[in-house]
Amino acid sequence: MIKYSSQTRILVAVDCIVFGFDGKDYKLLMVQRGFAPEKEKWSLMGGFLQPKETLDAAANRILKQLTGLENVYLEQMHTFSRPDRDPVERVVGVVYMALIDIEKYETQINEDFHVRWFLMNDLPQLIFDHEEMVQMALCRLRYKASMHPILFELLPEKFTLPQLQALYEGLFDMKIDKRNFTRKILSSNMLRKKNEKDKSSSKKGAYFYSLNEETLKGTTQHILNLIPKNEMPAPTE
Incomplete structure (x- = not known):
């Protein structure tokens, strides 16, 4: 087998940042590290790229396994390559971002690896440069959410307007005027109104809606209109 001579072997790690939404709050899925260094401390879902798999395959494998x-x-979001980012060996970290509806996958979570949801504003201390990864992913998500209807990945198939407003308010950490938000989102034709209501919070209830897949193309401007101009995030690298 021919190999490149005089080259140092470098490990490639894949880390998955799993954002979830439970209808009210954003959360991050963490795992308790099972080996040294930093054993029993909280970490992103991570593992090493294997010789015969692609990065995408590794990310899916690691996420399912843990x-x-x-x-x-x-x-795939970004690559972290600072030489001293891992104290054991030279490891290049490739970061993936996942978006899930917490309630939909609640029964699917594997408890074998001490996996736990943490509120975004109450995260534990993370290992290595994982906090930097999370902050970059959050900035990336805000930017993408201001341009595309990506946040709908965090919602169930049917949802209420209050849930949708909470989704945007939680991500951008701001209050949005209810009347303006409702008017703008309904005028975008992005939603389909259901004939049923969610009465879990009040007797009057709130109508359920679903995403109108037929109008997704060309919805960038509609999403931009939902976010106040002074809250628009800058693009990330």
């Missing part, structure tokens, strides 16, 4: 989750929204 959490039991599969068939979720997953995209």
Whole structure:
């Protein structure tokens, strides 16, 4: 077998940042590390790329192995390559971002690896550069959410307008005027109104809606209109 001579072997790790939404709050799925260094501390879902798999295949394998989750929204986000980021060996970290509806996958979570949801504003101390990864992923998600209807990946198939507003308010950490939000989202034709209501919070209830797949193309401007101009995030690298 021919190999490149005089080259140092470098490990490639794949880390998955799993954002979830439970209808009210954003949460991050963490795993308790089972080996040294930093044993028993909280970590992103991670593992090493194997010789015969692609990065995408590794991300899906790691996510399923550590959490039991599969068939979720997953995209490659960034590569972290600082030489000293791992104290054991030279490891290049490739980060993936996943978006899931917590209630939909609640029974699918694998408890064997001490997996736990944490509120985004109450995260534990993370190992290595994982906090930097999370902050970059959050900025990336805000930017993408201001341009595309990506946040609908965090919602069930049917949802209420209050849930949808909470989704945007939670991500951008701001309050949005209810009347303006309702008017803008309904005028976009992005939603289909259901003939049923959610009465879990009040007797009057709130109508359920679903995403109108036929109008998704060309919805960028509609999404931009939902976010106040002074809250628009800058693009991320």
